[in-house]
Amino acid sequence: MAVPFTPVEIDAIRANTPGCTDDLIHLNHAGSSLPDVSVLDAQIGHLRREAGIGGYEAAEETAEAEAAVYDSIAAMIGGRRHEVARMEHATAAWNAAFWAIPKRPWQRIITHDHDYGANWVAFLRAVEVHGVVIERIPSDAHGQIDLERLASALERPDDIALVSLAWIPTNGGLVNPAAGVGALTRAAGVPFLLDACQAVGQLDIDVESIGCDALSATGRKYLRGPRGSGFLFVHSRAVERFAPAHPDHHGAEWSAIDSYTFAPGATRYEYWEHNHAAWPGLGAAVDVALRLGVDRIQATIAQRAKELREQLVERGMSVHDAGVAKCGIVTMTHPTLDAGEVVSRLATRGVNASSTFLGSARADMEARGLPSLVRLSVHCTTTPAEIQRAATAIGEI
Template identity: 45%
Template sequence: MNIEQLRTDTPGVEHVIHLNNAGAALMPNQVVNVMTGHLQLETRLGGYEAAGQSAVELDNVYNSIGRLINASPGEIAVIENATRAWDMAFYSLPLGPGDVVLTSSTEYAGNYIPYLQLKKLRGIDIRIIPNDEYGQVSLSSLQEMLRDDRVALVSLPVIATNGGPVQPIEEIGALARAAGVLFLLDACQAVGHIPIDVQKIGCHMLAATSRKYLRGPRGMGFLYVEKSLCRSLEPVFLDLHSASLQTPDTFEIRADARRFENWECNIAAKLGLGAAVDYALEQGIEPMWQRIQQMAHYLRSKLADTPGIILQDNGSTKSGIVTFTHQGSSAAQAQQWLAGQDKRINVTTSTVRSTMIDMQQRGLEEVIRASIHAYNTVTEIDATIEALVRMSRG
């Protein structure tokens, strides 16, 4: 990859060492220019009129996302964030008493809470798929659990917020399909990070965000729903965009995935999402994934040689999310120390509240999370290690 061009496109690298890409990555100029250009158009023309003038570009957002994940534009809904996208899919499923949802120990609390809500309201059952020796979903255990005809859904994240493995999603998808069970995938940490092909994965639904590895704006995400499933799901919320009034007593829900959208949205952010997807496609997802793995491996190797540091990553295939603990400092103290360096170093913390089952199983309350992107460099990683060594020395 042309790393210098990546960094030239990313003005933020002049000000910070940004290792919080799993939170919100630094946006490239190409994304910012599209967004600010549309905001300027709104100031000149008005919001509705600017949206009308950008109609072709707005439609192209769906085409770009479709290319990114190998889906058709009609299977894509652009929604204000990934949480709402995931919710729109999950709450639309006709789950009832006795239906079983299978998930992983690394499930995010924001998804696990809705499981518990439907357990309370509808009487569903939640079961955790055991891990294999690498700390990722055990495929043999999943296959055995899918023999229960009460299983209605497999739902899990591709990559957990607190690090961990890249789950074997193609194998999981094949097992779910063979069992006739729906597969909902949380790809928030995966899209823009690793290659995602919904046809190869075999997932029925997938939710993702703009702000993480895609390097788009905050407050925007998308939902994929397989065409053959889409018409059978009735969204929990409808408006005059997702449905149309036929008579004073009847309405009709639109046929494509935009039935999960609503009429009002942040047009500039939607265009920014499209620009971020186009930028990622231009760079190449596979080369970026290789670069991320290379840099993350370097970071892990340096951390392993740093006194007081304990790596906390699992998985036969590890992602760009590197998690560790420091024997002499809390995660919050380490975060604050790194942020206070001459050139600010951005990391974050992940706590038991976010991925409770996984963290409790491993006896962890918190970890320091450093998440690599393709624009990060060896020099930046070395500076981070040096700062951690200084912290240990007091």
């Protein structure tokens, strides 16, 4: 097991993070985290170059550096360069994979109650477009996806379009057993789409061990990268099995007047136009995570989150985190105030937090009778002193 960062190491990480100040306690890393200064330098430097010599010219000048971002991402997740596609954000990445997976009428989309609201909207749209059926796998006694129930559902693999799983849902602190799901889907030969938007940068990832066919991610959360950046991993075994729904002339070559040919690897999911400043910014964020060690980031986040949960309970708050393994997202309710009011009052005390409502995770929150939750998310930049101050502020309101 990796060891958490020492106080001296955390101070060094914070010194390179402009948002880490004595006046602000940022507990909204699951929303949008605080970037390292190298991320800002990469973005701003490219924007200045675009302004100085032109956008096309700046892109040509940095083509080699842009290409290196794929290598960094592949190294971070245990994949290969040609399995990584550049994306604008996690939703674009997830949708690119979801709509590429073949679907037939009456096939099942298997999901878990914790899947994200945006994904559920896509499921419902697929019901209308493809005539598929949504099958919900309930949670087990620990609140995570019930692997025994999933195994039973997979006994008829021919009538399953895919299994979709939110590795770390938007609410509840849960880390779903992604590798357990991957083992079952691989054995059944069923496509497995893993939403890792809140796992990448927080968990040490090996896509081969997980066994997913596609993995979607964003830059703005635990990777501490730019907003408007993300990536999609598509395993080599799935590249020819799936077909992008909306390719352009970058993702596919217009090879004859009446035909096209998909680009090799995951590039077929990309569009020619993209934010040339955000992509190197994302690369810088990935390089920071690799340099620090994602395993140690994970250990530090787990330690801080445990401290926060304990201190919230001591102050009379109800913590609603589920699962055998828990992440850096801590969700709670106040005895008398709704989530929006708690978040608003914390903001006046210099504490950033967020709230989760029904539309983000309706299946889970309705089942648990939770109309809203306060979401407090820590990172390796969070200090024990900040945990103490934030918990005290919550107790005071």
